[in-house]
Ligand SMILES: Cc1cc2nc3c(=O)[nH]c(=O)nc-3n(C[C@H](O)[C@H](O)[C@H](O)COP(=O)(O)OP(=O)(O)OC[C@H]3O[C@@H](n4cnc5c(N)ncnc54)[C@H](O)[C@@H]3O)c2cc1C
């Protein structure tokens with residue numbers, strides 16, 4: 001699931017700006033952060049580290065099948 | 072740049088909110104790979120803004136920070152634009168060791184240091200840039216210290232300090248897609264905003280590319296926001312690109328390979344610190360070779376003794392730089408599963424403060440997975456070919472610094488620990504100063520309306536395409552072609568030719584038909600195009616280098632060939648649009664033709 | 665008398681401590697570090713106990729009968745000052761854990777939080793914080809205020825009740841807007857408590873207006 005869930009968001013937008021991969025957006029109606037493009041998450045945790053209220057929960061799993069050099 | 076167009080216009084909230092609505096559709100990116108394009112952004116209503124400045128700095132990492140600050144201090148009007156946030160995008164947020172050469176503490180002179188790096192790099196390093204790194208690194212470290220960079224985990228606030236103090240306009244979340252050349256020199260750049268349906272055009276006398284490196288959006292290394300955009304944009308207006316045959320050999324864990332945070336132990340949560348001289352010959356493709364010869368799984372352990380498995384042949388580490396397990400610089404020094412990382416974490420700060428130092432707590436015994444950084448070369452080895460030691464490219468007014476510049480500062484293998492981050496700072500500062508000087512003596516080249524309209528139409532084209540290919544699907548296809556160990560890392564002619572056929576197909580038939588439903592996917596479309604061209608460059612350069620050296624290894628040419636290959640490979644666009652490759656002897660500057 | 669007291673105390677503990685804790689545990693939210701979860705519990709208990717204050721304000725005859733007025737008053741005061749302290753510290757407690765773990769620095773986090781004026785919940789929170797401060801100050805200085813403005817004790821009490829009811833409404837709105845654990849479960853429970861409490865208060869005050877004279881002077885709270 002990569003970036004997994006957001007609870008207790010105050011809509012500050014820090015995570016939206018700090019996500020290198022543009023995964024998170026503020027929902028226009030609620031004003032809160034939503035995981036808009038989870039498949040592009042690189043699991044770097046920057047969003048979580050920048051969130052002032054520690055609202056973001058992460059998981060180490062990727063939504064897409066992962067392509068690796070061998071298997 | 073005038074006051075009116077300096078900031079973002081709509082409020083922070085408005086900006087960040089836009090596009091959220093489109094998320095549902097884009098989340099289907101992959102499965103909708105063949106489906107009809109139902110854009111949530113209407114290309115016909117996309118607004119456009121234009122900005123003007125002396126020096127345009129593209130990229131908000133370590134190099135971009137110093138380029139902007141030093142260009143400003145040299146008297147230029149500067150504008151800093153970045154795809155991501157200042158200090159929170161590219162690779163800079165994850166680097167914790169900063170090499171600072173302090174003559175008072177080191178026993179090696181700068182000459183000795185350069186000589187040692189050159190021995191490890193087997194001549195692949197550009198000594199001017201290696202020397203320059205040592206000469207300037209301490210000054211840059213001191214400036215960073217004053218801004219608070221060595222006091223906290225996250226770089227955004229310390230980076231903002233000098234930028235706001237100088238009132239340098241900053242535009243974040245703007246993806247640059249085009250460099251503009253007119254009258255034979257740089258005239259500006261263009262791109263679009265991620266947060267609103269708006270194209271952005273910049274007129275500038277000089278442009279400094281600080282766009283970092285890139286990869287194929289690999290799993291296990293935080294470079295998925297970088298796709299060599301700078302190199303590809305520059306290549307398309309005639310710049311020369313170098314270093315594509317080298318490979319960064321970072322590893323990740325076999326369990327959840329995409330989880331780079333987890334695989335790096337607590338590295339991403341550390342406070343940065345400085346490092347002293349420590350030269351290695353690291354993180355090439357040794358482990359990939361062992362995996363190739365002996366198969367999966369590949370147990371963890373330090374390089375050279377991968378899981379205690381012995382192999383014959385394979386990439387050669389010079390005697391002087393071979394390591395023994397558990398010896399100094401052995402396991403635990405850093406890097407996921409690599410056992411050591413030349414970008415390793417810094418030693419604990421002198422004042423005994425927390426973090427920075429120590430070894431990340433990797434499970435050294437966990438199975439390793441290669442290809443964490445697939446598509447990326449050794450830092451500083453790939454990028455624009457420098458024309459001199461002042462970060463000038465072969466196009467007047469276009470400069471590059473840091474990971475975007477093919478300075479070969481460290482060579483085709485990782486040598487000095489912590490030199491990548493420091494190198495970006497050092498080169499950024501030089502490029503900024505140099506760009507300010509160039510801007511002061513040159514006129515703004517005129518961008519004709521036809522050229523502008525043509526570029527803006529190109530930017531919006533994927534949004535207008537009614538049918539086409541989804542960037543996510545094309546990217547996955549490219550990954551499937553390029554990432555296998557036997558294509559990217561343990562190379563031979565037949566397979567590279569086969570991969571090249573695929574890549575040419577993607578280039579000719581898929582790149583022109585990439586489609587996008589919103590601004591996020593528009594970004595993916597351009598990134599995908601850039602990755603395809605970068606893949607082609609990697610294959611062509613690797614085919615051309617008929618030897619093995621540093622992080623480039625070929626099973627059909629396993630020996631180092633000093634008679635023919637003491638040379639770098641440059642790539643440029645030929646008159647017919649095809650890639651042209653040329654050799655540039657080590658220790659020389661490119662022909663200006 | 666005794667059994668009623670224990671039974672009342674037990675019911676109160678269940679309603680204002682037990683149930684909130686249960687609903688906290690049932691909230692569909694991942695747990696965090698021990699420190700953060702403890703701080704969440706502390707905050708939720710503070711809210712629950714503040715809601716309980718409505719029921720200690722002469723609103724429930726059974727309570728009046730079972731306990732001596734000064735004891736009820738003392739309890740009301742202690743809960744009030746305790747819970748208000750926790751809630752006044754609430755913004756700081758949110759960022760406190762960052763002192764002990766990497767990431768954005770606590771002060772930077774606080775500034776970001778308190779300047780997110782685009783968010784309704786943050787504005788509500790700021791308003792609540794000020795109201796709460798006012799509530800605490802006016803309670804603490806009530807004797808002086810009564811003297812200074814020459815108002816009756818009843819009038820002050822009315823003011824106190826109004827302030828408390830106003831704060832409660834905004835605070836619950838704020839909590840439901842932003843609260844990590846205050847979803848419809850906990851939020852709904854709190855809302856029910858608040859409605860019941862405010863209704864009891866209203867019943868106590870509104871008919872009184874028509875009554876000719878106050879009685880039971882000793883029961884002022
Ligand atoms: C996990 C990890 C650990 C590392 N550890 C170390 C270490 O300990 N020591 C060390 O020396 N090095 C280390 N490195 C390497 C180091 O991080 C990089 O070499 C260095 O940060 C590069 O800085 P840069 O400014 O050149 O590029 P980057 O930091 O990559 O910045 C590139 C910038 O360009 C922007 N950009 C890119 N494309 C566009 C576009 N099209 N339009 C607009 N903007 C664009 C990006 O948003 C970003 O802001 C590490 C790297 C990683 C990933």
Ligand code: SF4
Nearest residue numbers: 019041042044045047
């Ligand atoms: S983990 Fe990294 S890539 Fe994923 S959402 Fe957070 S900041 Fe973005």
Ligand code: SF4
Nearest residue numbers: 009010012013015051
């Ligand atoms: S940083 Fe945290 S609080 Fe701010 S918008 Fe993102 S999730 Fe919400």
